[in-house]
Amino acid sequence: MTGRANQLVRAEKEEIARAVRTLLGRPLVSRHADPAAFELIRKRRRPLVQWFDYFCGWRLVVEPGQGYARLAKVSPRADATRPARRTRGSGAPFDRRRYTLLCLCAAELLAAPVTTVGMLARRVARAAAAEPGVPPFDPVRGEERAAFADALALLQQYGALTALHEPPAPAPGAGSGSGGEETGQDADVLYRADTTLVTRLLTTPVPPSTIQAADLAALTAEPRYGGDEPTGTQRVLWARHSLVRRLLDEPVVYHDDLTPDQYAYAASPTGRRTIRRAAEEAGFVLEERAEGFLLVDPDATATDSRFPDDGSPAKVAALLLLDPLITGGALTTTRLADEAAGLLRRFPRWARSYQSQDGAARLAADALEELARFGLARRTGDRVTALPAAARYRVAPDHADLVEDA
Numbered sequence: 001m002t003g004r005a006n007q008l009v010r011a012e013k014e015e016i017a018r019a020v021r022t023l024l025g026r027p028l029v030s031r032h033a034d035p036a037a038f039e040l041i042r043k044r045r046r047p048l049v050q051w052f053d054y055f056c057g058w059r060l061v062v063e064p065g066q067g068y069a070r071l072a073k074v075s076p077r078a079d080a081t082r083p084a085r086r087t088r089g090s091g092a093p094f095d096r097r098r099y100t101l102l103c104l105c106a107a108e109l110l111a112a113p114v115t116t117v118g119m120l121a122r123r124v125a126r127a128a129a130a131e132p133g134v135p136p137f138d139p140v141r142g143e144e145r146a147a148f149a150d151a152l153a154l155l156q157q158y159g160a161l162t163a164l165h166e167p168p169a170p171a172p173g174a175g176s177g178s179g180g181e182e183t184g185q186d187a188d189v190l191y192r193a194d195t196t197l198v199t200r201l202l203t204t205p206v207p208p209s210t211i212q213a214a215d216l217a218a219l220t221a222e223p224r225y226g227g228d229e230p231t232g233t234q235r236v237l238w239a240r241h242s243l244v245r246r247l248l249d250e251p252v253v254y255h256d257d258l259t260p261d262q263y264a265y266a267a268s269p270t271g272r273r274t275i276r277r278a279a280e281e282a283g284f285v286l287e288e289r290a291e292g293f294l295l296v297d298p299d300a301t302a303t304d305s306r307f308p309d310d311g312s313p314a315k316v317a318a319l320l321l322l323d324p325l326i327t328g329g330a331l332t333t334t335r336l337a338d339e340a341a342g343l344l345r346r347f348p349r350w351a352r353s354y355q356s357q358d359g360a361a362r363l364a365a366d367a368l369e370e371l372a373r374f375g376l377a378r379r380t381g382d383r384v385t386a387l388p389a390a391a392r393y394r395v396a397p398d399h400a401d402l403v404e405d406a
Contacts, residue, residue, distance in 0.1 A: 016044050017283030020051060021302035023060065023071045024248055024282075028201075030159035031067030041069045055278045056248065057224070057241035066196060068159060072203035074220060075245060081373055082304065087153040094150070101137065102151040104128060106201065109161065109193035116188050121148060160197045164190040239265035244278050247295055251307070252375035252389045254292035266293075291388040307374045308393065313351035314366035317343060318376075321367050322393055325377060325386040332382050333364065340364040 019041050022029065031038040041048060045062040052058045052071065062069040083093035084102070094102070101124065108123040109115070115123075121139045128137040138144050155161040202208070204219050211218040221227070225241075226234035239261045246253050246262075255263060265271040275293065279286035285296040297303050309315045317340055324339055325331055341360035344351060354363040368384060371377035376390040 012044070013281070014283070015040060016047050016051065017281060018301065019044050019048055020282040021284075021297060021299075023048070023052075023069065024302040025304055027071040027073050027203075028158055029069045030197075032159045032162075033157070038067065038069060045069070051281065055241070055244045055274070057222070057237070058245075061200065063196070066194065068194075068197055068200070070197075070200045070203075072205075073245075073249070074203060074205055074222065075249070084154060086150045087157050088150075094154075095147075097135075098147045098150050100128075100134060101148050102154060104131075104134075104137070105148075105151050105155060106160075106198050109155075109198055110195050113193040113195050114164075114190065115193075116190055117152065118188060120152075120191075124148070155193075155198075158197065158201065159194065160201065161191055161193050164192055235261055236265065240271070240274060243271070244275070247275065247278070247293055248282075248302075250375065251373075252292060252294045252387075254375070254387070256291075289388065294389060305373075307370065307376075312370075313354060314363065315370050317351070317363050318367035318370040319393060321364070322371070322376065322386065322390050325371075325384060326390055330383045330385045333368070333379070333384060334382075336368065336384060337361045337364040340367065 019037075022037050023041065026034075026037075029037050029041055042062055042064050045060075045064075049060045049062070052060045056073075058074060059072045060069065061072070084099070085091045085093055086098075104124045104127050105120065108120060108127060112119070112123065121137075125137045125139065128134045137148070139148060152161065156163075205222050206219055208219060224234070225238040230238065239259075243253075243258070243262045243266055255266070258266065266275065276286060279295055282302075283298070284302075285298060287294040287296060300306065307315060308319045320343060321336060321339055324335075328335075337360050340354075340363040344355060344360055344363065348355065351359075351363060354360070368377065368379060371384075371390075372379065374389075375387060376393065377384055377386050379385075
């Protein structure tokens with residue numbers, strides 16, 4: 001193979017790896033939101049479809065004409081760590097009301113893809129009134145308008161809803177219909193929904209309309225793995241897919257947390273080769289330890305949340321609380337609150353939202369939540385224990401003053 005051919009092969013592999021990590025970080029990529037990323041995925045769509053199907057059992061749909069790529073990430077376990085977030089303000093997670101309105105808006109847009117905000121609000125109000133168990137929607141109330149606006153803004157961010165012309169500039173003090181508190185300013189602006197993309201937003205392998213309301217486990221059931229009576233081939237397929245999914249989605253995967261089938265697959269020569277190949281082809285650095293596995297993304301393309309990160313007092317506190325957890329063994333939540341109180345006294349100008357009577361307990365609780373989310377600590381009852389991956393984040397004594405500027 002010539003030097004030129006080698007360069008082309010390397011370039012193709014690098015592009016595929018970058019596209020894999022892009023889709024892991026953003027399972028919905030549109031030409032409207034990120035033309036360069038979408039063009040890369042469109043260009044390498046065939047090997048990308050094959051990669052996700054072989055290693056993860058996930059379906060990737062790329063629609064060049066409609067301008068979007070959708071990776072249908074499925075997991076048998078409910079994951080509350082990656083909620084939909086508001087596109088304005090602090091980016092707070094969606095609450096139950098916003099999820100409800102998002103679903104109602106999507107359903108009504110499928111029936112009437114060209115509409116105005118005012119017309120859609122009326123249709124949603126009628127649908128909520130007719131749906132058992134759904135609270136009525138009253139767009140006159142400020143909190144309802146805000147929740148409705150957040151649902152529309154998210155659909156616009158996804159590219160599933162587009163204004164056919166720019167809304168008028170809001171009057172001083174007024175909000176906008178898709179991103180503000182009010183809907184009056186652009187209630188008559190015409191919007192068009194991409195109905196195909198709206199249907200792609202839901203990635204469950206089983207249509208929700210086919211299951212009983214209380215049977216949430218059935219929503220994520222994947223028939224390809226054989227259900228309660230899998231064949232030997234199906235068990236191996238599930239072990240490979242479920243293990244690689246966890247490696248790609250979770251900050252760290254411990255052997256103790258694997259099922260017997262997953263552990264047996266990971267310990268087999270075939271499993272080890274598959275894990276290493278998946279990491280290499282996706283551009284990750286694989287760390288194999290006695291306790292488990294960790295994938296490192298060198299350029300953080302697939303990373304949706306970072307640790308360490310000085311952008312959040314809770315994450316800074318989490319980093320600083322690791323030392324007493326590592327050196328002191330299992331600690332009580334009361335002891336961690338005392339440690340957090342010491343940080344607040346030592347740095348009185350830091351973490352001002354926690355500088356209150358109950359601030360130390362809140363800071364310790366938020367820090368513990370971050371540690372658990374990143375697989376660095378585990379709480380059992382009232383006691384907290386550092387997990388093996390925590391050792392890589394120990395704070396050196398001469399760096400403990402990093403909170404001064406946080």
